[in-house]
Structure formats: C-alpha cells, structure tokens
Amino acid sequence: MPTQTIASPTREAPSSTSRAVEFLRRRKFMIFVIIGLTAGLVLWATGQTTALAVTAYLVLGIVIVVTAIDMVRDLMRGHWGLDILAVIAMIATLAVQEYVAGLIIALMLTGGEALEDLAARRASRELDQLMSRAPAFAQRIHPSTGEVESITIDEVQVGDELLVRSSEILPADGELLSEHATIDESSVTGEPIPVSYGAGDHVLSGTVNGTASFTMRAQKMAADSNYASIVRLVERAVESHAPMVRLADRYAVPFTVVALLIAGFAWFLSGDPVRFAEVLVVATPCPLLIAAPVAFMGGMSSAARLNVIIKDGGVLEMLARVRSAAFDKTGTLTQGKADVVDIHPASRSSSETLQLAAAAEQYSVHVFADPIVAAARAQQLELPDVTNADEVATNGVLAHLAGGAVVRVGKPAFIEEATVSIDRPELRAGETAVYVSVGDELAGTIILSDPIRPHAAGTISRLRGAGVAEIVMVTGDVVPTAESVAQTVGIQTVHAETTPQTKVEIVQAIRPRPVLMVGDGINDAPVLAAADIGIAMAGRGATVASESAAAVITSNDIARVADVAYVSRRTVHIALQSIWMGIIISVGLMLVAAFGYLPAVAGALLQEVVDLVAIVSALRALRAHKGAERDRAPRHEPAQADAAAA
Numbered sequence: 153m154p155t156q157t158i159a160s161p162t163r164e165a166p167s168s169t170s171r172a173v174e175f176l177r178r179r180k181f182m183i184f185v186i187i188g189l190t191a192g193l194v195l196w197a198t199g200q201t202t203a204l205a206v207t208a209y210l211v212l213g214i215v216i217v218v219t220a221i222d223m224v225r226d227l228m229r230g231h232w233g234l235d236i237l238a239v240i241a242m243i244a245t246l247a248v249q250e251y252v253a254g255l256i257i258a259l260m261l262t263g264g265e266a267l268e269d270l271a272a273r274r275a276s277r278e279l280d281q282l283m284s285r286a287p288a289f290a291q292r293i294h295p296s297t298g299e300v301e302s303i304t305i306d307e308v309q310v311g312d313e314l315l316v317r318s319s320e321i322l323p324a325d326g327e328l329l330s331e332h333a334t335i336d337e338s339s340v341t342g343e344p345i346p347v348s349y350g351a352g353d354h355v356l357s358g359t360v361n362g363t364a365s366f367t368m369r370a371q372k373m374a375a376d377s378n379y380a381s382i383v384r385l386v387e388r389a390v391e392s393h394a395p396m397v398r399l400a401d402r403y404a405v406p407f408t409v410v411a412l413l414i415a416g417f418a419w420f421l422s423g424d425p426v427r428f429a430e431v432l433v434v435a436t437p438c439p440l441l442i443a444a445p446v447a448f449m450g451g452m453s454s455a456a457r458l459n460v461i462i463k464d465g466g467v468l469e470m471l472a473r474v475r476s477a478a479f480d481k482t483g484t485l486t487q488g489k490a491d492v493v494d495i496h497p498a499s500r501s502s503s504e505t506l507q508l509a510a511a512a513e514q515y516s517v518h519v520f521a522d523p524i525v526a527a528a529r530a531q532q533l534e535l536p537d538v539t540n541a542d543e544v545a546t547n548g549v550l551a552h553l554a555g556g557a558v559v560r561v562g563k564p565a566f567i568e569e570a571t572v573s574i575d576r577p578e579l580r581a582g583e584t585a586v587y588v589s590v591g592d593e594l595a596g597t598i599i600l601s602d603p604i605r606p607h608a609a610g611t612i613s614r615l616r617g618a619g620v621a622e623i624v625m626v627t628g629d630v631v632p633t634a635e636s637v638a639q640t641v642g643i644q645t646v647h648a649e650t651t652p653q654t655k656v657e658i659v660q661a662i663r664p665r666p667v668l669m670v671g672d673g674i675n676d677a678p679v680l681a682a683a684d685i686g687i688a689m690a691g692r693g694a695t696v697a698s699e700s701a702a703a704v705i706t707s708n709d710i711a712r713v714a715d716v717a718y719v720s721r722r723t724v725h726i727a728l729q730s731i732w733m734g735i736i737i738s739v740g741l742m743l744v745a746a747f748g749y750l751p752a753v754a755g756a757l758l759q760e761v762v763d764l765v766a767i768v769s770a771l772r773a774l775r776a777h778k779g780a781e782r783d784r785a786p787r788h789e790p791a792q793a794d795a796a797a798a
Contacts, residue, residue: 181218182262185211189255196252208251212242215258235261237411241432245752248426253433253752260760287357287379290323291315293367305374312370316361324370325377328353334362403731411435411742418746427748434741434755442763443730443770450773451723457777459707460687460716467702470685471720475664477620478679481627481637483672484689484710486582486602488519492527494599496577500588505596507533509588512551512561515541520586520600521549524561548586560589563630563649567594576632582640584633607711608641614714614783616642618721621664626655626679655679670713671701687713715780722776730769737762 188211195204216239223235238261245254291300293313300315308314308324316322322335333349337359346362349355355368358379374380415431451468455461462468479485495502510528513521515538528535537554544550548562560567564574567587574594577585582604588595612623624645625638634648647658656679659669669676669683672690680686680701688701689710705712741758744750750758 182259185215185255185258185262189252189259192252192255204251205249208254209246212246212254212258215262216242219261237408237432237435240412241429241435244425244429244432248429250426250429250433250752253429253756256753256756256760257433260756260763287321287323287374290374291317291320308370308374310370310373314368314370315365316368317365318361318363320361322355322357322359322361322368324357324374325372326355326368326370328355328366328368330366330368332364333366334364336360336362403735407435407735410739414739414742414746422748424748426752427746430745430748430750430752430755431742433752434745434750434759435738443734443766444727446767446770447723447727447730447773450726450771451719451776453774454719454723454777454780455703455716458712458715458719458780459709460703460705460712460719462703462716463701467685468720468723470666470702471668471717472724474620474666474668474685474717476622476624476662476666477615477668477670478624478626478659478662478683479643479669480671480676481625481629481634482584482602483519484605484670485608485625485637485641486604487708488602488672490520490523490584490600490602492523492598493583493601496597496599498596499593500590500595502596503531503533505588505598506531507535508559508590508595509561509586509598511535511538511553512541512549512559514538515551516543516549516561518543519602520584523600524586524598557590559595561586563587563628565649576630579632579636582637584629604637604640605708605710607709610784611711611714612642614711615717618714618717620668620717622662624658624662626650626658626669628655652678656682659683668713668717670710687716711784714783715777718780718783719776722779723773726770726773726776730766733769734762734766737765 188207192204192207192211195201195207219235219239223239238257241257242254245251245257287305289302290305290308290312291314292303292308293300293315295313305323313329314323314326316333328349328351331351333355334346335349335355336346337356354371356379357372357374357377411432415428415435418431419425419428448468452462455468482488492506495505497505500508506524506528510525510533513524514535539552539554541549541551544562544566547566548560551559551561553559558570560570564576564585564587567574567589571589571592571594574587577597577599579585579599580601582601584600584602586598586600588598615623622645623643624647625634625643626647627634628650629648631646631648634646638644638646647654650658655676659667659679659682666684668685668687669680670687670689671680672688676688680688685703686701687703687705689708690704690706703716705716738759741750741755741762745755
C-alpha cells in the first residue's frame with residue numbers, strides 16, 4: 153500500500169479509508185466463499201457429488217486465481233508469499249476429490265485475511281483516534297466589525313484573531329490574547345494536568361480548551377501547525393506494513409519446504425495421494441501471515457498511548473535489538489527551558505553585556521536565545537539596533553549594530569576567533585555559559601541554568617538494564633557543562649563541542665550496533681537521520697528533527713525513550729511467540745495427518761482454531777504500554793531522585 157500525505161488535518165486520513173476499503177473487499181470475498189462452502193455442505197450431505205464438484209471447482213478456482221495473482225505481485229516486489237501452500241493445498245483437495253476440505257481451506261484463507269484486517273483496525277484504533285481528533289473548524293473574529301464567523305480550518309491565516317470556546321480544540325498554533333486560559337494538553341504532550349497560560353503565551357493546536365472561552369492570534373496556518381505535523385507522522389506510521397512482511401518472510405521458505413517434505417514423504421510412504429492433501433490442509437500458514445502484522449500494529453498502538461509516534465513498524469523490530477544509544481544534551485537530557493542565573497562582566501558591565509547579547513539573540517532560534525531576551529526585557533533594557541545578523545550553526549550569532557560594532561554571542565571557540573583566549577567560569581550541573589564579545593574584547597559571560605529532566609537518570613538506568621551496552625552523550629555544548637550533566641545522569645562517555653557533521657561521524661562509529669540517537673532541535677536532524685533509530689523529543693511542537701527521526705515523542709517526558717524500547721521488545725517477543733506457537737501446532741497436526749489420523753475436513757477445521765489462537769495471542773501487544781509503565785519500577789527511583797537533587 154503506497155504512502156500518502158494529507159494536505160490538511162481536516163480530511164480523513166487516507167490510511168484509514170484504504171484499510172476500510174480493503175476490509176470491505178475481503179469481507180465480500182469471504183462471504184462469497186461462505187456461500188460456496190454452505191452450498192457444498194448441503195450438496196455433500198444430500199449426496200449430490202457432481203453438483204458438489206462443480207461448486208468446489210468454481211469457488212476454489214476463483215480463490216486460487218485471485219490468490220495466485222496477489223502472490224505473483226508479492227514476488228515481483230521481492231516478497232516470498234506464504235499463500236503458495238494454501239494454493240497447493242486447494243489444488244490437491246480438488247485432485248483427490250476432498251471438496252469440502254478444499255472449501256474450508258478457502259474460507260480459512262479469505263477469512264484469515266479479513267480477520268487480519270479487523271485485528272489490525274482494532275490494534276490501530278488509538279492511531280486513528282489521534283488523526284480523527286484534528287480540528288475541522290475555527291471561529292474567526294472579523295477585524296473591523298468584531299463579528300464571529302465560522303470558517304474551515306484551511307481558511308485560517310497567520311494573524312487571524314480566533315475565538316476558542318469552552319471545550320473546543322485549538323485550531324492552530326498561536327499567541328494567547330486573553331488574560332488567562334486553562335488548556336488540556338494531554339492529547340499532545342501527555343501531561344494529564346491542565347496547564348494555565350497568560351496573555352502572550354504560545355498555545356498549541358490539537359489541545360483542548362477548558363471551561364472559559366478565550367481569544368488567540370494564529371501564528372501558523374493549520375497545515376503547518378503542531379497537530380497537523382503529528383497527524384502526518386501518524387498517517388505515515390499507519391501506512392507502514394513492510395516490517396510485518398519482513399518478519400513473516402524469514403519463516404516463509406523454511407516452513408514451505410518443511411510442509412512440502414512432510415506431505416511428500418506421507419504420500420511416498422503410504423502410496424496414497426490423499427495423505428499429501430491432508431498434510432497440506434493443516435500446513436496452510438495463516439498464523440504466520442496474521443501474527444506479525446497484528447502484533448506490530450498493536451505495538452504501534454501501545455506506543456501511541458505513551459505519546460510516542462512511530463513512523464515505521466520496522467522501528468519496533470530495530471529498537472528491540474538496540475545495543476548502543478547516544479543522547480543530545482540541551483532539550484533532551486535537560487528540559488530546554490533555561491533561565492539566566494548570573495552574569496560575569498568583563499570589559500562591559502552586566503547590564504551592557506545582557507543588552508548586547510539580547511540584541512543579537514533576537515535573531516537566533518537556539519533554545520538559549522529566548523531566556524536571554526526575556527531577561528533583558530525583564531530589566532527593561534533598551535536593545536541597540538541591529539543592521540544585520542547571521543546565526544552560525546552550532547556556534548552562535550554574529551550581529552552588526554547600527555553604530556558599526558560587531559557583536560558575537562555563543563561558544564568560547566566562536567568568541568576566541570575575534571578575541572584573545574578567554575577564561576571559562578566554574579559551572580554547576582545543568583549550567584551553561586554563553587560568551588559575549590564586542591569587536592575584539594570579551595564583554596562578559598552569561599550563565600544560564602537548564603535543569604536536568606526528572607527521569608533522565610532513570611531512563612539511562614533502564615536502557616542499561618535492557619541490554620544497551622554503550623551509552624554516550626553527543627552535544628555541541630562546552631566540555632564542563634556536558635560532563636557535569638553526563639555525570640549526573642550516569643553517562644560515562646561524552647563528546648562535547650561537536651558540530652552537526654562530527655555528531656554524524658561519532659554516531660556512525662559507535663559500536664555495537666544498532667545505535668539509537670535521541671535528540672531535539674534543528675541541529676539534531678542530520679544525526680537523527682544517520683542513526684539506525686532516531687527518536688526526536690518534540691513535546692512543544694514538531695521541528696526539523698521530528699521529520700528526520702524514525703519516532704517522535706510528543707510529550708516532554710524523556711522516560712518515554714525507555715518506555716518505547718520496552719514496548720518494542722515486548723511486541724517482537726509476542727510476534728515471535730505467536731508465530732512459533734502457530735508453527736509448532738501446525739507441524740504437530742501435519743505429523744498426525746501424515747500417519748493418517750487426521751481427515752482433511754477435520755484438519756481444515758482445526759486449522760481455523762489455530763488461526764484464532766494466533767490472532768488472540770498477537771493482540772496481547774495492545775497491552776504492551778501497561779508493561780512499560782510497570783517497568784518504571786522502584787529500583788529506578790533512587791537514580792532519578794539523585795538526578796533531581798543534583
């Protein structure tokens with residue numbers, strides 16, 4: 153099924169529609185087979201052999217042709233189809249005149265496909281609900297008359313003043329105009345407690361207003377909003393079927409060979425071709441075809457409940473095998489909500505240093521820019537005019553003031569390009585130094601404190617306990633800050649003052665593989681894409697990093713990294729367990745049939761039971777998120793407490 157992209161969050165997701173159409177098609181096909189089987193049973197019971205044969209050849213002929221066409225298409229895409237056993241079994245039943253058994257196999261095949269679709273739809277319910285919650289309408293306040301008009305979400309423009317009424321979904325990202333608002337963000341960030349906002353605060357689309365109406369100004373069009381980005385990620389995730397096929401493919405050829413060998417030996421030793429058909433009747437591999445897709449969809453659904461959007465089901469399989477992990481620092485291990493806590497003046501006073509830094513940082517998207525500007529505004533400092541400013545990736549901002557002065561704000565190495573060597577202050581855990589220069593002089597140093605996330609240490613501990621042998625920090629921040637944070641959360645290997653390119657090189661060199669990379673921010677996009685598995689922390693809105701990552705955490709809880717790793721291991725375990733259970737039962741039934749103790753009709757009926765057992769077993773993956781919550785065991789709490797205290 154090809155991947156599709158929605159144009160806006162108002163339209164129904166194509167993935168949901170295509171699955172529904174496929175389910176209806178398969179259900180109609182299954183009803184046709186049921187009618188044929190019912191007619192066959194009546195004809196068999198009344199002894200009308202000729203009519204039974206005609207019915208069987210008609211129904212089985214159509215099923216064989218349709219299945220063979222689908223099988224050829226799979227082979228052309230490079231996938232070995234397990235349906236070949238079902239086709240051979242149906243042909244064999246026609247050859248030995250076991251017509252009723254053949255019709256039961258046809259029902260098992262078509263019914264199994266319909267049950268697979270139904271189970272997958274059940275497993276992906278949380279993903280579909282997330283997409284269906286996308287806002288459809290907005291209430292725009294006319295700028296001249298003040299009248300409120302209802303418009304579609306696609307009509308919202310940047311700058312529009314919108315009215316959000318009680319319990320309505322916020323239609324777009326924007327700025328709160330009212331003095332106060334209480335918003336439920338659980339659907340986006342995972343935080344269960346409603347959040348209070350004041351005038352001027354940024355609010356996210358897809359969140360739900362409380363009981364009091366408020367006004368806001370749209371800052372993004374609906375298609376570019378936070379919730380629309382999440383919907384696109386979810387849609388891509390639901391459309392992904394490749395990993396499910398791959399997992400089944402591993403067992404397709406061996407299972408096919410074993411089944412044909414047992415059936416061939418049964419025919420050879422008994423001299424009865426009916427034995428060949430009886431063995432293949434119970435060899436039809438519906439458990440293999442059903443168990444993997446249902447388990448993986450259940451695992452993706454469990455991850456969605458934990459506010460983790462997995463774009464590709466293959467990520468679950470890869471995450472289950474991850475052996476190394478790399479973490480960014482700012483906004484990942486730390487909260488990314490820094491505050492200015494101190495200023496060390498040099499050639500300029502503290503207030504002048506803050507003025508110069510804030511003037512330049514107005515043009516930066518770095519996480520430390522906003523707190524520096526906010527600190528200057530809190531002191532009511534008048535910022536000098538800037539004629540030109542350039543952000544030098546991973547280094548800082550270079551700004552030209554109206555009077556001709558050149559200001560640099562950023563890392564020490566960036567400042568030392570224009571000045572002499574500078575002294576670096578002593579920093580505590582979670583603190584970062586931002587250096588400011590004017591011309592060839594160091595103006596001063598601004599100290600910011602970016603608190604470590606509460607569950608950072610516990611997450612590292614849980615990953616180690618799950619078998620992740622190598623955990624490193626890869627950050628563009630300075631060495632003292634990086635090492636203090638790493639020591640607090642329990643990471644021994646630190647790569648500091650890196651560039652986007654060196655981050656990629658470091659992650660590619662990490663052993664053992666596969667390697668997980670967790671990051672946040674625009675500069676993390678290349679390394680997230682280069683890692684075997686990239687997870688983006690995007691709790692306050694999607695970034696370039698979100699588009700590059702294989703999975704996105706939409707809440708601000710870093711513990712979700714360990715949670716989704718647990719869900720992946722549990723999902724793969726359930727999928728393999730269900731597959732092997734189906735294989736063992738099928739092989740056992742084949743051996744019984746090989747010795748002539750299992751008639752074709754009875755074997756076909758037993759195989760239906762095996763299918764149902766495989767589906768029920770695979771659906772256990774829907775509860776994997778509950779196990780992840782239990783995995784946050786008390787044994788991890790001391791580490792978390794130590795990190796929070798530090």
